[in-house]
Amino acid sequence: MLKIHFTPEDLARTRISAAPQPMWEVLLSVYRLRGREGGAIFEEWRRSVAQAAHVTTRLLADLAPQSGYAVDFITPTLRNLSLSDGLEALRRTPKQRLKADLTVLAGHRRLPAWTSGLAEGRPETLTRLADSVERYFAACLAPYWVRICGRVEQERARQVKMMTEEGCEHLLARVHPTARWNYPVLELDYPVDQELRLNGRGLCLAPSFFCWGLPTTFLDGELEPTLVYPIEHKVGWSVGGGTGRPLTSLLGRTRARVLEVIGERPGTTTEVASRTETSLPTASQQAATLREAGLITSCQNGQSVLHSITPLGLALLAEG
Known part of the structure; x- marks a missing residue:
């Protein structure tokens, strides 16, 4: 279970992400590629990007095993939601953050040799990782990005309307099917027991195209509080190209x-x-x-x- 603790200030500062967050969509789409969740929703997309994904996801897969912890630094928190800014933030990840996240990951699995350069903060290793993310995005997400953004925007507009007309607490109670709101705590089903205390920082609600099933967030509670959760989908979203x-x-x-x-x-x-x-x-x-x-x-x-x-x-x- 995930428990998120609010104060009155947190309710006032809770916001909805202005657009899809490319780095989160990169990470979560890698999970959708390797798993079977979502069935018909993602199957056509999986087939269409399979060859390109095979040669672009190895480094990402090393940092985000199919189950369990994925390093927090792969999804830097930004107000300017662009891929280029996300990649630049990834290249500039502090050595302390790299080492801390990789230490947590090493407690769950044996790390490949190339991550030693990452733990040491070597610029060439960070650049190699960022370039890999950029190639993956170009091959697997960019051809569909307009449609992805459009679907997320539809959900965002619905939730902005709900927040405007009925208030933040009403939205929190309906942000996910498992959400249970009882001020000052929002409870959601989660793979592990985790608590997040906002302490006046507010919460960024981030509807996500490739999130599936349960919502997700950072393990490190000191990072900007963010709740990433799935939107509703339509079968056939990835079929064909161009304007219908x-x-x-x-x-x-x-x-x-x-x-x-x-x-x-x-x-x-x-x-x-x-x-x-x-x-x-x-x-x-x-x-x-x-x-x-x-x-x-x-x-x-x-x-x-x-x-x-x-x-x-x-x-x-x-x-x-």
Whole structure:
């Protein structure tokens, strides 16, 4: 059982993560690759990334055995939720944190030889690990990242509405099917007995695409308190690529494609035109329509206009 102890200050400071956390999704997706949990939900994705995963997950698997403890430092806590910032934080993990986490891991299993360089904080070993994570993300998660973000955003929007209309305690009582809220303690089913005292720091609620079954958190209670928990899924989320027919029918082929490429990553009008193989005036016109519909935002970026997708746009893409 996991027991999380709140104070009034903690309730006021509890928040919902603004977006999926890439490093957590990396870690939890590795578990989904090696296990059979989730059945039909993840099976097509497993098959589609199997070959790439085979050559990119070895270092990650060494630090996150299929059962039991996974090192805390693989999922650094950040307010800026980008993969690049997560990788940079991983490269700069303090030696004390590396040694402490690996000592805990060594109590559960025999560590491979390469982790000795990690325990010593060698920059080249940390870089090797970060590069491995980056290759894994590019091969196994990046092709689906828009859909992953969209589904998480749908759940996040639902929970933000619940918190706004009914309060934080109402949300905590429903954050997971096993949640039991009795102020000042939130209890959840958990693989081991663990207690987390927030002590005024608040709690970051992080809905996760690849979390399955029970929620998870850091072992070290001194790290920023974070509760990662699963969202609901739909079978077939990973099948096919590109924009689905319903979205194309709603927006039109060109406009749907413009929304998709902006969802993949923000871009200037020129970049959007290039990536969608349309003219600059067409890209500008389609972006303006999407902006008026609240699906993207646009802001001046030097001499260019930078377009970014909104949560509503992500949620629409997730439905395809």
